Amino acid sequence: MQTASLGVDIxxxxxxxxxxxxxxxxxxxxxxWTEGDPVAATKKIIRSLKRQLPSSVVIGSVGxxxxxxxxxxxxxxxDVVKNEITAHAKGTLSxxxxxxxxxxxxxxxxxxxxxxxGVVTDYAMNTLCAAGTGAFxxxxxxxxxxxVEELGDVALRSKYPAKIAARCTxxxxxxxxxxxxxxxxxxxxxxxxxxxxxxxxxNNVGKGKQILEPIVFQGGVSKNKGVVHAFQQELKSRIHVxxxxxxxxxxxxxxLARGAKRSRPFDCEIVDLHFQTGVHTCVGCSNHCEIISxxxxxxxxxxxxxxxxxxxxxxxxxx
Numbered sequence: 001m002q003t004a005s006l007g008v009d010i011x012x013x014x015x016x017x018x019x020x021x022x023x024x025x026x027x028x029x030x031x032x033w034t035e036g037d038p039v040a041a042t043k044k045i046i047r048s049l050k051r052q053l054p055s056s057v058v059i060g061s062v063g064x065x066x067x068x069x070x071x072x073x074x075x076x077x078x079d080v081v082k083n084e085i086t087a088h089a090k091g092t093l094s095x096x097x098x099x100x101x102x103x104x105x106x107x108x109x110x111x112x113x114x115x116x117x118g119v120v121t122d123y124a125m126n127t128l129c130a131a132g133t134g135a136f137x138x139x140x141x142x143x144x145x146x147x148v149e150e151l152g153d154v155a156l157r158s159k160y161p162a163k164i165a166a167r168c169t170x171x172x173x174x175x176x177x178x179x180x181x182x183x184x185x186x187x188x189x190x191x192x193x194x195x196x197x198x199x200x201x202x203n204n205v206g207k208g209k210q211i212l213e214p215i216v217f218q219g220g221v222s223k224n225k226g227v228v229h230a231f232q233q234e235l236k237s238r239i240h241v242x243x244x245x246x247x248x249x250x251x252x253x254x255x256l257a258r259g260a261k262r263s264r265p266f267d268c269e270i271v272d273l274h275f276q277t278g279v280h281t282c283v284g285c286s287n288h289c290e291i292i293s294x295x296x297x298x299x300x301x302x303x304x305x306x307x308x309x310x311x312x313x314x315x316x317x318x319x
Contacts (some may be wrong), residue, residue: 004053006266007254008045008076009087009247010038010068012219013107013135016247017045017051020254024094028249028288032051038068039075043271046076047184050268059266063087063257065249072300074294075275079260084249089113089120092216095242100212103239104248105201105221107134112205114212133197140176140193144186153190155226160269164194172196196227198234210232213237218245250252273297284310 006025009016011034019028030048033042063080065087073081082090084104088111099126109228110133112313114122141148157162162179165171172193179189215237219229222245231239244251278293291305 002057004057005061005063005254005258006049006059007040007063007065007087007175007250007252008042008078008258009249009253010034010042010066010072011065011220012067012109013250014246014251014274015041015045015066018247019048019057019252020251020252020258022258025252026244027057027245027246029250031246032127034068036107038072039275042072042075046268046271053285059268060261061254061257061260062266063253063255065253066244070302070304071277071292071294075296076266076270078257079251079262080257082253084111085113085120085123086216087249087252087256089115089252090255090292091248091250092218092242093118094251095248095253096214096216096240098311099213099214099216099240103201103217103222104219105133105214105217105220109133109136110201110205110219112201112209112211114209117263122209123205124205124209126201134219135174137197137221137224137227138192139175142178143173143176145315146186147192147221151190151194151224152225152227154187156229157193158185158187158189158191160185161195162188164189164192164196172200181213191226191230192264194224195230195234197221197227198230200317202234211235211237216239216240216242216245218248220246222246282306282310284308 004019004021007018015034017030021027030045030050062076062078064078065082069081069120093100106112110126112124137149139152162184165175203258217239222241274297282289282291282292287307287308293303294301
């Protein structure tokens with residue numbers, strides 16, 4: 001039997017899963033849209049990973065990360081639940097031990113992680129402006145009638161990238177429409193969008209930060225060759241994009257969970273059970289905290305959202 005570790009990265013737009021061998025080999029992986037339902041997305045991830053694995057592989061440890069890490073951590077009885085900064089740094093360092101800058105752009109947020117001597121020394125996150133994210137590129141690709149996965153190739157054909165305002169989504173969209181009406185070619189508009197994403201990132205997330213080589217770019221947007229090219233032009237540096245760049249958070253979660261001592265191996269059949277959340281407002285004090293309770297087949301797994309112990313004592317009705 002071969003023992004492996006499972007890492008799941010549950011984001012607002014996409015959910016990623018990786019099964020990692022003891023030697024560091026990725027035995028199975030999956031990437032799909034969260035679609036507003038992290039529990040359902042995780043069930044799909046686990047089922048897909050199970051189909052890819054030979055029967056000789058036993059999952060001995062589980063780690064979760066991402067915006068829904070606690071929810072899915074409770075669902076999967078995770079051994080380790082870690083924030084995205086820690087997970088992405090761990091995953092990247094396993095592939096690029098000398099990395100000093102990690103650029104990560106996902107569907108709805110972006111991150112910058114600075115590493116010196118193998119240790120995270122600083123980081124920044126942007127969750128407010130969508131102009132520098134994959135969701136922005138996806139919406140503009142639809143506006144232009146171009147499949148989002150083809151944006152990078154289209155951008156690289158441009159000789160005269162259009163100057164698109166990078167301050168925010170509203171300005172960028174308005175500028176895109178104006179440039180299109182003025183007669184700019186589609187490839188120039190797309191190249192301009194890629195540069196706008198990069199400028200927005202550098203002027204917001206990267207503001208005041210020392211971006212040093214080696215630089216590793218990850219997240220779904222790292223698959224866009226146009227954005228990679230724009231980063232190389234703006235930073236005048238080589239940008240490394242791993243073949244598993246979109247899975248780096250899940251990879252890090254799997255690595256962080258490795259070595260955990262579980263009483264029993266992880267059972268993939270857990271996804272066939274019924275999971276349910278309940279929400280109530282605690283009236284135990286003036287905070288009026290919104291408490292989230294998470295159940296499996298009617299049994300409470302976890303409860304959070306409280307700012308004092310009173311919030312953990314009250315129960316809500318679950319339909």
